[in-house]
Amino acid sequence: MPEPNGHGAPGGGTAGAGDGDGHRFASLTMVPRAATRSAAKDLKSDQEVRWCPGCGDYAILAAFQAFLPELEVPRENIVVISGIGCSSRLPYYVDSYGMHSIHGRAPAIATGLAASRPDLSVWVITGDGDALSIGGNHLIHALRRNVNIKILLFNNRIYGLTKGQYSPTSERGKVTKSTPFGSLDHPFNPVSLALGADASFVARTIDSDRRHLTSVLRAAADHQGAAFIEIYQNCPIFNDDAFAPLKEAGATAERLIKLEHGEPVRFAGGSKGLRFGRHGQLEAVEVTAAEEDTLITHDAHRADPSYAFALSRLDTADFRHTPVGVFRQVEQPSYDQLMAEQIDAARSRSGPGDLAALLAGNDTWEVS
């Protein structure tokens, strides 16, 4: 098993492969290293990108393509697998290996690929309908198994490709074509869901903040096992400005809580912090000298996910407080590693398989 990565803080943006000290991203220990570092343009396919003008997907694609060369992996060892939906068209635009598969099933298909090919860097592109509705089962199981795949969930809180029905992350009461009197469903909080599935890496970022988005991609690549990244993504056609409260110049500082491992959690220009309330919940408070000791410092590496879960519950429909960054990153053996270890152990115990011996078994008789 590879050494746990002790270098760089997740979300801190210091763990790049290109930082000159020979560090490799933790998820790539079995992946060959590229002889030369490719450029973002090398990862662009010849296909015309066909999202609506102004779609948040463009910004995510650009950040993703610009980031991939940092992996220093030959592009033929990168595989992007998606389900169905607007976001799931992304693999067509990345000049590596890719599969645009079936609605909701990308984590399952990626699991088979990653479990059998640890020499690949496998990325899953999905949306809120794809991952949380039709594919909810595959998502939680891929996370609990800790398969070495990086899941980018584009959350626009709406069904885009089918033209505007409410999604499992739409706020209750959402008026859409399929819910003219308002939706009745209580929405999922994707970060809470992933933490509930014991995901070993859980993060959130926003399409409009490229620097932050890239830092989260970097942290995910530096995680051995399943990484879950929720990306708030704007759909300008069917759910425009869904995340506007997080993008307004003045309001952002008050609402957005940027998590940095090992740093005190501060927002509103440093004037506010978080502390635990009486029932284990987190609450925002003014930072005062007297209270400083009770305020929390972000620790993404806690084995117990309760704190990360409490962080995820700060996010409310009105975006009063929305943490972004890496909620949780804990070291656990990944599924493909464990699977390979079982094979290695069986072979070192009793040698490689002998077909003739297998077919014969223990109870034979001769007819002459």
Add this chain to the structure above:
Amino acid sequence: MTKQVQKLDHVIIRFAGDSGDGMQLAGDRFTQETAVFGNDLSTMPNFPAEIRAPAGTLAGVSSFQLQFADHDILTPGDAPDVLIAMNPAALKSNLKDLPPGRDLIVNTDEFTKRNLTKVGYEGSPLEDDSLEPYNVHAVPITSMTVKALEEYDITRKDAERAKNMFALGMMSWLYDRPAEGTLSFLKAKFAGKPEIMAANVAAFQAGWNFGETTEAFSVRYEVKPAPLAPGTYRNISGNTALAYGLVAASQLAGLPLFLGSYPITPASDILHELAKHKRFGVRTFQAEDEIAAVGSALGASFGGSLAVTSTSGPGMLLKAETVGLAVSVELPLIVCDIQRAGPSTGMPTKTEQADLLQAMFGRNGESPVPVIAPASPADCFNAAIEAARIAVKYRTPVILLSDGYLANGSEPWRIPDTASLPDLSQEFAFAEPAGPDNDGDAGEFEPFRRDPVTLARPWAVPGTPGLEHRIGGIEKADITGTISYDPDNHDRMVRLRQAKIDGIAADLAPVEVDDPDGAARLLVLGWGSTFGSIGAAVRRARKAGHSVAQAHLRHLNPFPPNLADVLRRYDQVLVPEINLGQLALVLRGRFLVDVISYNQVRGLPFRAAELASVIEDVIRHA
């Protein structure tokens, strides 16, 4: 006491008891002893889906039937010559199958008032004249077992549980079976529990000795070994043979084996078996559901594994969407459907052949998939290798239709010389990396440029430089593989995918017709697990003086190239199926031949005698 020895050419034995009575184990061991002795044999386990139905009830009866002979046989037999009934429920539910004059061994200890009432007997059949037609051997099996184990430091419950070994010992004596295998089996099975081991061995020996000394059995039987072809043999069940075939195919192709599966009766044993063979580099993945099972396999296939998923009918429904994707992206995939009685949950432990049309047509759009079926338990080995050959050579999903009868039934298998198995590595090649002149600039690799002969597209696995490409379920442009909504392109791609599958026919062995005197005007045509019953029925009809031809289909899609000729050569074609006429429907549609469909859907294989009379009826009314 020296007993009279009576020579027999075949015997059909049925062990029947409560689900907790260990009848399957007794049957398995008796089978193994019989195999080692050198008889030809065929078995049929029959058990409820409930793990432990309430004890002593009709719903909880579990049975194991075995035919063995001094000549080659094809089925586990229609009706038992000997029935061992371990309780009133087993007697009640199995007696109707026992012809008058045959042996009935009854465990009298279980015929208590309570047990009798449970299954609706007003009085004990042992005490009235209802069993008069049979040759009854009343044996207090439970109490004799307990008495024999008095010396051992085990609970009464454990002592009672060893009664199946007493029964096995008694039967092993009666038919002169070699006991060494069972004794060493018990030693290995209970290696960690020496008292239980010793008790089971003692129970077996007590049963053997009882047979030898009791006056309940005046005759001991002898069934000589069968003159099988020379070689090394073992006994094998269909699911084990299928799993071995997959391991062999992986070795023969030089591809790592990946199985994505979700537990389902009667397919789970394939997952269990393959999970053992890590030394062969086999990766088994127990998925969260049937969809993820096949999805993971498709992902592994994209990565260059020999990828398999195993399931039964209800799982096939859930996998249909992914099989459709595999058709569209043209990647190898082996889908093993171990059919069971349906629709819906149906009867999970009972056999049926009713998934043929689902396999052929159960997807949206024009979605052709090769379909093949094994004919016997041991033949599952060959069928698995053939499924792999077609999958890798033509880059297509292949559906293998086994069923519950083949899966759990067993027969002697002449172990093949591994050097004689086909070299699958010659059937395909991964696409080569782009050369220095073709550095893989966007658009240069053509993932849907087909081999001119097989029409297979390149299998370009991730990690190969210069072949980066994207595939998916959206229609692709011919040759380049980019997304295309062009009407003419779609028409071309639909026809190309169909032509690829149809073209496999040229690569198949012609169907062989068994028509010994060449005078037959009736052909009996079957597929899958009915091979044994049809073969036995045809033998009977021939013995009765009729000319009958028999042919059996391994390939259901495409059909072998000579099938049209074969069908037209006969005045009549009889198609027996354990469904309501699914192959018959396809044959009529494809060949305009008005085949006669004979159908039963009882969850059991055909009885050879019944089929023989159907054959004779057809000939008589021709």
